[in-house]
Amino acid sequence: MKTLKKITLGFLLFFSINATAQETIIPEIKYADLEKYIELAKQNFPRAKSYQLRTESIKVGVTVASLSYLDIFNVSYFYRPGDRAVIDPVNPYNVNGVQFGVGVSLGGLLTKPFNVKKAKLDYEIAKLEQKDFELLLVNDVRIRYYDYIQQLSLLKLSSQIATDNKGVAESLRIRFEKGEITLDAYNQSRTMQFQSFQQKILAESTYLKSKDLLEQIIGVKLSEVK
Incomplete structure (x- = not known):
């Protein structure tokens, strides 16, 4: 029994020595690597790219809405050959040559400013949503990196x-074969060896995940x- 207690105490000592060999993972954290991982996530993570493209698309929509002011104007022309009579019984205001006309859409003139404002607001909302997602993404990368370092340690x-x-266990096997320790003590060492393996x-599986x-x-x- 005394021998068994000594062996168990020896195993606990080994666990204690190894457990205190690394009391913290903070020295293992490399913030330069973490920043690289964050930038890579922003570049490669599908949802991050989706938010970026969506914001760019809405930004283009602001430009399109601003240029659409030209849509409210309607320019037309009428050409009358010079060899025809000037007097036109259908439209006495017609004259020979080219005539130009400009029409203005009143409805378009009233709604265009609101359409442009809406496009700008949509763009601001898209930027805020992209920023919000990036903050969540950065936090997720940090969590996964810290967990990776933890599992590696x-x-x-x-x-x-x-x-x-x-x-x-190998040392105790030799002692057991020499009859220096009991079978119970030897089996205890094998059990603890199995548990450590x-x-x-x-730990390997969790690290890989x-x-x-x-x-x-x-x-x-x-x-x-x-």
């Missing part, structure tokens, strides 16, 4: 603990970011 810690426990595999989520939002593989 946990993976390193789990790998180190698994390696240490493997060494301890299990935690390592879980966090990496995929970060790459999804920035649109490129992390290995391709320079």
Whole structure:
């Protein structure tokens, strides 16, 4: 029983040493990389590009609405050959040569300013919606990056603990074969080794998922970011 307690205490010591080896992930955070990821997300994330194109489209609509003032004017001309008689019984105001006329749409003249104002307001709304989405996008990138760093750190810690426990278990196996420790003590070491390997595999899976989520939002593989 005393031997078992010593072995268990030894395992707890290994866990304690490794757990305190990295007490914080803050030193692992590289803000220069984070800014790169944010810019890549703005460039590559489909919804971000959609908002950008939508804003540009509405901006073009403002220009189109401003130029449409010309639509309220209707210019026409009438040509009468010079060899025809000047007097026209149908329209005595006709004269020989070319005659020009300008018509103005009263309805268009009254509605155009409101159409232009609406187009400008739509553009301002589009810019605000794009800005709002970018803020959400930036926050999402940060969350995914921090989670990625967290899972990477946990993976390193789990790998180190698994390696240490493997060494301890191997050492205890040799001692068991020499008859220096009991079967219960040896089995305890194998159980703790299995648990540490299990935690390592879980950490690997969680790390890969966090990496995929970060790459999804920035649109490129992390290995391709320079």
